[in-house]
Amino acid sequence: LIYLDHAATTPLRPQAAEAMQPFLGDRFGNTSGSHDISRRAKNVLEEAREQAAGILGASPSEVIFTGGGTEADNLALKGAALPSRGGVVTVATEHEAVLETGHFLERMGSKLDILGVDQHGVVDLSELEKAIGRHTAVVSVMAINNETGTQQPIEQVVETVKRANQRTLVHTDAIQAFSSLDLSVNELGVDLLSLAAHKFGGPQGVGLLYARSGINLEPLMHGGGQEYGRRSGTHNVAGVAGMAAAMAAAAADRDRFRREVGEARRAFEAKLSDRIERSVPEAMSAPQHSHVRLGVENETLLVRLDRLGVAASAGSACQSGATTVSHVLSAMGFSREQARHSMRFTFGWTSSAVEAEQAAELVVQALEGRS
Numbered sequence: 001l002i003y004l005d006h007a008a009t010t011p012l013r014p015q016a017a018e019a020m021q022p023f024l025g026d027r028f029g030n031t032s033g034s035h036d037i038s039r040r041a042k043n044v045l046e047e048a049r050e051q052a053a054g055i056l057g058a059s060p061s062e063v064i065f066t067g068g069g070t071e072a073d074n075l076a077l078k079g080a081a082l083p084s085r086g087g088v089v090t091v092a093t094e095h096e097a098v099l100e101t102g103h104f105l106e107r108m109g110s111k112l113d114i115l116g117v118d119q120h121g122v123v124d125l126s127e128l129e130k131a132i133g134r135h136t137a138v139v140s141v142m143a144i145n146n147e148t149g150t151q152q153p154i155e156q157v158v159e160t161v162k163r164a165n166q167r168t169l170v171h172t173d174a175i176q177a178f179s180s181l182d183l184s185v186n187e188l189g190v191d192l193l194s195l196a197a198h199k200f201g202g203p204q205g206v207g208l209l210y211a212r213s214g215i216n217l218e219p220l221m222h223g224g225g226q227e228y229g230r231r232s233g234t235h236n237v238a239g240v241a242g243m244a245a246a247m248a249a250a251a252a253d254r255d256r257f258r259r260e261v262g263e264a265r266r267a268f269e270a271k272l273s274d275r276i277e278r279s280v281p282e283a284m285s286a287p288q289h290s291h292v293r294l295g296v297e298n299e300t301l302l303v304r305l306d307r308l309g310v311a312a313s314a315g316s317a318c319q320s321g322a323t324t325v326s327h328v329l330s331a332m333g334f335s336r337e338q339a340r341h342s343m344r345f346t347f348g349w350t351s352s353a354v355e356a357e358q359a360a361e362l363v364v365q366a367l368e369g370r371s
């Protein structure tokens, strides 16, 4: 198998598997107990929190572990908007975890503004500034788009929002960004930031929300008061230990990742240069993302590639199999025809240039119907 669907999920890094192992065996304690096995679990949880916070340049108390990226996005938007029923501003190309949460908040009485993007998927900062009012509670703009790889100018988003309303919180869904971008919450200036472990070599079903100290965040989960009362529920100790180990490994691997994974993606595109058209210019996109248009419909190509042992995607994981045009591509002005001929190849920490060239040869075979 040549796996080119790292935006959907990634193979577990060995450091994460190793960190999780004890908690799948005899170190099964509940972090809330008062005996030795619980205390050890609690220590591991707090060490993981310190490690994660240190990597993001945050304080440990600003890290809330969640059950994945969707929950982190929900907690960011609902948590920020529900206390005041304040407005939400976001962008048409966001993940459903943000857009659907925005629609929910609108049903609960918040004003919702969804901003358009240009042909490359980038938000217009002057439109953003105009959309912010006195009652805007939160603005959510993703760092890297999961479908096209488009990078949004997060620092400028923060500047624009704070100029318009100092009290409006800025959230970024950085779920696709951790492997390739040096994410420092203070350099970015964001108030809220979501991560999901499985996008950078950690386990599925665990994530975190960074929430700047002092923010009044309404919890989604009410109960036993874990995570400083902001996310009740027995901790997923194995998952959190795996996430922190994957964060450390991925952060230490970033320079190599940008160089070698970028090189693998370029080698792939170079071999296919006369058959593909990139959707987003390289300079505006994450190094690991190749969103391209090809001469054959994506549904057909996916089946042929699957037979040839190449895993790719026609869009985001939640949309493959759907017959409607992805909301991301329609926001960028793609016609139905263009969307149907679009494919997403996403490279990751296990990718190499040699494998990428083999994949490109298999793509040629698939395009020519030789599968």
Ligand SMILES: Cc1ncc(COP(=O)(O)O)c(C=O)c1O
Residues within 6 Å of the ligand: 007, 008, 068, 069, 070, 071, 073, 095, 097, 142, 144, 145, 146, 173, 175, 176, 196, 205, 207, 317
């Ligand atoms: C940009 C983005 N946001 C949110 C999510 C949802 O994360 P999770 O699958 O961990 O719930 C994903 C992944 O599918 C994503 O790529």
